Amino acid sequence: MMFNRKPSAESSVNCPDVKKIENHKPPIEPIIRNYRLITPLMGGGVKAGENDSNFLIRPSSIRGQLRFWWRACFGGSHQPQSHDALLADMFARESALFGKAADSQSSGASAVQVEIEVINSGSQFRVIAKNGQEVKISAMNSPYGYSAFPLQDKQNASVREGIEFKLTIHLKSAEQREELEKVLWAWQTFGGIGARTRRGFGVLQALDKANHRFAFANKAELQQHIRAIIGNRSYWPNGVPHLAPTMQLRLIKPKPNQTALNIWADLLRCYKEFRQQRNDGNQPNRPGRSRWPEPDALRRLTRQRSRLHEQPLSTIDAFPRGEFGLPIIFHFKDSDDPGDSELRLQANHEFSQQKGDRFASPMLLKPVASTGQLFGLIAVFEGSTLDGRQAIIKNRRITAAAVIIDVSESQARTIVDKQRRPMLTNPSIITSFLETIEE
Structure with a gap:
């Protein structure tokens, strides 16, 4: 048989004091960038060559882009080493930032977390040929057809223009911030989002004043930024594409009123x-x-x-x-x-x-x-x-x-x-x- 008894003042439970947590570290300020695409987005979805209306800009795609451009900027070494040693060193440093497959030693989790907010989903990209008629972007008489030829045989191929999005990157330490900001500059300058970025699709324009520190008005200034990022990294694993101050460049000033x-x-x-x-x-x-x-x-x-x-x-x-x-x-x-x-x-x-x-x-x-x-x-x-x-x-x-x-x-x-x-x-x-x- 059970009895309920109201506790007396003498029998009340004494809870231990809760100690205040000392030296609490403030959260790491995220990197926030706003971008506009100044050329149309090809693909970017799960299916090749197709836009995904639900996930127009995919966080996993951007993380993959940032990983590539990290290698292009920081994958090299200051010291001569064997090819295997260069690869191992690059992989260790890359994994510390972007993660790797879990093993018995670590979970392999990435220190870089990406969030995307699409501000403007844009509209279907329309191409007008010289004769004034609307044509497919991959058509022979399209001004962009030579870059868009992979879409010739795709029935559901789609490209969109006018896309704007907000990128938020969360980091685990403040030391990673400077490195990631340089990677972002390389990505927005030389890369893009979606397919066929090396032929001009998905070009990014940063809309933030934070990017003024990386502005350039001529080729010499562009080379100077590359030199500042790469430093004296002169030794790279074979087959790893990378930036270099001596890389072949052409920076062409536009004609008046050119878009x-x-x-x-x-x-x-x-x-x-x-x-x-x-x-x-x-x-x-x-x-x-x-x-x-x-x-x-x-x-x-x-x-x-x-x-x-x-x-x-x-x-x-x-x-x-x-x-x-x-x-x-x-x-x-x-x-x-x-x-x-x-x-x-x-x-x-x-x-x-x-x-x-x-x-x-x-x-x-x-x-x-x-x-x-x-x-x-x-x-x-x-x-x-x-x-x-x-x-x-x-x-x-x-x-x-x-x-x-x-x-x-x-x-x-x-x-x-x-x-x-x-x-x-x-x-x-x-x-x-x-x-x-x-x-």
Whole structure:
């Protein structure tokens, strides 16, 4: 049997005093940035090439971008070390900031937490061709078509413009703040959000006064900022794209009243004209034969040649445009020419019949906003080269064949335009392209 008894004053419970917590650390002030996209957003959702109406800007995507740009700024070392030691050092420092897979030693949690608030979801991007008609962004007569070609075969492809969002980054220590602010500057200057950022989609403009400390008005000031961030890091793991004070740069001042979209279209036009050097066609709506060596090299490789192209324009068995990035799809329209062929980087050092790997272009091309100023920017990563590696070509007649990308100095001189002028000033096709750009 249980009895309820009211406690007397003598039997009341005495609670211990609660001690005040001393030396309580104030919360770390987050980094807050507001951004506007000055070129349209391609993709960015779960499905490639599609916008996600529920998560237009994904925190996981931005964290991935920041991780890439941290490597591009801070992945190097001040001291010479073996390749494995450089990789291990970079991974340890990167993991301390951005996390890693959990193991018995730690949870692997990231010290960087990203929050996104979309302020303006923008609207569907409309493209008007020179004839005044609205066309798909990937159309041949679109000013941006040369960058948007991955969308040609996508039925649900969508791009949006006018997007604005607020980015909040929470850190675990104040020491991480300075490093992350530099990474943010590199991302907003050289990178973007979504797909095809190296060809000008998803370009960011920072709307905060905090970015004035990183403003630049010419190439020398831009190089100065890069030098201040990189410091004396001179040793990088192989294959890690990174910024460098000596990297190839072109910073082009816009013409009067040019918008970011105008600048972007001009850069793409220059790039297209260089990559698509052709003879004048003899038939309406036919642009003529390519002056580059790849088509004739493919014909020799497959032992298949169109009756219209009996006489080769090039005798070089190389694929130099692969330096701009891989894969490349070669499409022949004549029935007696080789079928569609795909050029990819060799998957490993030993030749194999595998599909091969991608090689992300080391060159980026985009408009860039430095506070209130607009420029056209072309930049080439250090540490991102083919380094003489082979590539593989595949089509219906050959399962896979090893080919080379690089051309020699003597071969470069034989690649000429329709006026018989050399198209390459040296064996590097990217360097040759940059020398056609006036700043």
